Amino acid sequence: MNIFNILTEIEKVDPEVYARFDSRRRVFKHLGGFGKKLAAAAIPVAFGAVFNKAYGQGTSNAAIISILNFALTAELTDSTYYRKVLEANGAALPATFKTGLTLIRDNELGHVATLQAAITALGGTPVTIAETRLDFTAGGRLPNPFTDYATVLALGQAFEDTGVRAYKGQAPGLMTNDMVLQTALQIHSVEARHAAYFRRMRRDSQNLATNQPWITMKDRGGLPDWTQPVYDGEELTTQATVPIATNGISADSASEAFDEPLDRATVIAILNNFYLAGQKLS
Amino acid sequence: MAKNTKSIPEQELLQGLKNPLNRRSFLQYTGAGVAASALLLAGCDDDDDITDTNTTGSVNLGTGDTGILNYAYALEQLEAAFYSMVVTHASFQSTFSNATERSVLMDIRDHEVAHREFFKSVLGNSAIPALTPNFSAVNFADRTSVLMTARTFEDLGVAAYNGAGKLLTSATNLTLAGKIVSVEARHAAEIREMVKVNTFAARGATPAIGQETIITGGTANGGLDMALLPSQVLPLAQPFIRETINASNLPTI
Numbered sequence: 371m372n373i374f375n376i377l378t379e380i381e382k383v384d385p386e387v388y389a390r391f392d393s394r395r396r397v398f399k400h401l402g403g404f405g406k407k408l409a410a411a412a413i414p415v416a417f418g419a420v421f422n423k424a425y426g427q428g429t430s431n432a433a434i435i436s437i438l439n440f441a442l443t444a445e446l447t448d449s450t451y452y453r454k455v456l457e458a459n460g461a462a463l464p465a466t467f468k469t470g471l472t473l474i475r476d477n478e479l480g481h482v483a484t485l486q487a488a489i490t491a492l493g494g495t496p497v498t499i500a501e502t503r504l505d506f507t508a509g510g511r512l513p514n515p516f517t518d519y520a521t522v523l524a525l526g527q528a529f530e531d532t533g534v535r536a537y538k539g540q541a542p543g544l545m546t547n548d549m550v551l552q553t554a555l556q557i558h559s560v561e562a563r564h565a566a567y568f569r570r571m572r573r574d575s576q577n578l579a580t581n582q583p584w585i586t587m588k589d590r591g592g593l594p595d596w597t598q599p600v601y602d603g604e605e606l607t608t609q610a611t612v613p614i615a616t617n618g619i620s621a622d623s624a625s626e627a628f629d630e631p632l633d634r635a636t637v638i639a640i641l642n643n644f645y646l647a648g649q650k651l652s
Numbered sequence: 653m654a655k656n657t658k659s660i661p662e663q664e665l666l667q668g669l670k671n672p673l674n675r676r677s678f679l680q681y682t683g684a685g686v687a688a689s690a691l692l693l694a695g696c697d698d699d700d701d702i703t704d705t706n707t708t709g710s711v712n713l714g715t716g717d718t719g720i721l722n723y724a725y726a727l728e729q730l731e732a733a734f735y736s737m738v739v740t741h742a743s744f745q746s747t748f749s750n751a752t753e754r755s756v757l758m759d760i761r762d763h764e765v766a767h768r769e770f771f772k773s774v775l776g777n778s779a780i781p782a783l784t785p786n787f788s789a790v791n792f793a794d795r796t797s798v799l800m801t802a803r804t805f806e807d808l809g810v811a812a813y814n815g816a817g818k819l820l821t822s823a824t825n826l827t828l829a830g831k832i833v834s835v836e837a838r839h840a841a842e843i844r845e846m847v848k849v850n851t852f853a854a855r856g857a858t859p860a861i862g863q864e865t866i867i868t869g870g871t872a873n874g875g876l877d878m879a880l881l882p883s884q885v886l887p888l889a890q891p892f893i894r895e896t897i898n899a900s901n902l903p904t905i
Contacts, residue, residue: 470850477853480874538830542823555814556876562837563853570842583842584835610828612773614766623762628831
């Protein structure tokens with residue numbers, strides 16, 4: 371049996387086979403029983419060398435580091451905002467909310483530290499964001515971003531709903547590293563908990579009965595119109611070609627039941643609302 | 653070579669998901685290549701000792717991504733059945749006298765039904781059968797009993813999806829799971845606030861399902877939700893399901 375026949379045969383029907391997998395481990399995983407049998411037969415030295423060359427970890431790490439630095443950028447933006455709100459200690463913010471916001475701020479600081487450690491461990495350099503680049507008035511559109519309760523809740527909702535979509539969009543890019551992928555997922559769901567909290571606080575304190583913790587269609591729930599990109603694309607009612615608004619499920623519920631990913635460029639554009647001219651993220 | 657029937661519905665499933673990069677298409681390609689070159693390995697029935705047929709009272713989730721999707725389908729069946737019981741119970745209006753809370757619970761019921769029906773549809777012939785829930789431990793006329801059970805289900809669901817992501821080989825399936833897990837996390841946060849204010853992401857040294865503390869505390873590695881493997885999740889879900897869930901064929905890495 372010639373092992374290389376496998377590769378040759380695969381290549382005949384799939385010329386891009388070498389681009390389809392990203393790690394030697396995953397190749398064996400995909401080959402399933404064949405990989406295991408070959409391993410048992412001590413053949414994988416040659417076999418592995420072929421795949422390792424095609425699917426070496428070098429470029430993979432660079433891609434993961436880039437994703438993690440993107441996530442870190444978002445986390446630094448959010449956590450800086452929450453810190454400044456808590457420092458301002460505005461009288462209009464209820465004490466109970468300040469407790470909740472402190473919990474969120476602490477979680478975000480944990481995310482920052484976790485991402486920094488992962489980036490360093492992978493051989494990368496964690497990004498830093500100078501506070502002087504940031505403008506939480508969003509170019510003067512939000513006069514009192516740190517002390518006006520409605521504004522704080524609105525910005526928190528926008529940041530967290532964006533964060534959920536940002537992590538979701540990057541998850542496939544982390545599949546080559548199980549540990550990093552899982553950590554990102556563990557952050558992703560916490561962002562969703564935060565989003566739900568801000569949304570319920572707005573629902574209950576801002577007379578926004580329809581602003582439930584989940585996103586209905588692409589409704590921005592009374593946020594300023596320039597935040598619409600946070601919600602565009604959330605209105606899907608079909609998933610993987612399966613129509614969801616059936617079996618008595620309304621279109622609204624169908625859209626709520628699935629959150630949607632957001633691409634990196636759109637997330638950066640949203641975050642740039644809070645960066646000064648000449649200091650924008652790229 | 654006991655049976656090869658499992659791979660056909662799996663391939664159909666993945667075909668349906670239209671993912672150019674997924675494992676199914678690769679398996680299809682390798683299947684073609686292997687057949688063409690007659691590279692059948694004598695010992696390949698190592699992976700064939702999988703039971704396709706479910707013995708009475710036992711449900712086998714299956715293998716690979718299909719197994720993980722069936723695992724999610726089982727959990728969604730449980731959640732959908734639970735919330736359906738909650739909102740159709742005779743005392744729903746009095747147990748949950750607040751209209752917003754009733755609206756929340758009915759929304760969550762709809763989301764969980766949507767998730768259940770989605771998995772049933774996408775799994776097609778590979779789907780496990782409808783499970784029989786066992787909610788004998790829940791007092792549906794008691795707000796606390798309902799909410800504590802809901803909290804457990806939602807936190808467990810989040811941890812299950814978080815821990816299963818790395819077991820999936822298809823990026824399409826990972827994204828689909830990601831679309832659902834954040835909604836489960838939104839549910840968890842809302843239910844937790846209904847139980848006790850500011851517990852939506854309660855931090856602590858030893859977070860656990862069924863406890864108030866659910867997020868890792870501290871700064872280094874802090875702020876993380878739980879991630880549990882099927883072998884950790886199913887013992888917690890099994891008491892609510894009559895059938896025995898067999899997860900022995902699920903991927904473990």
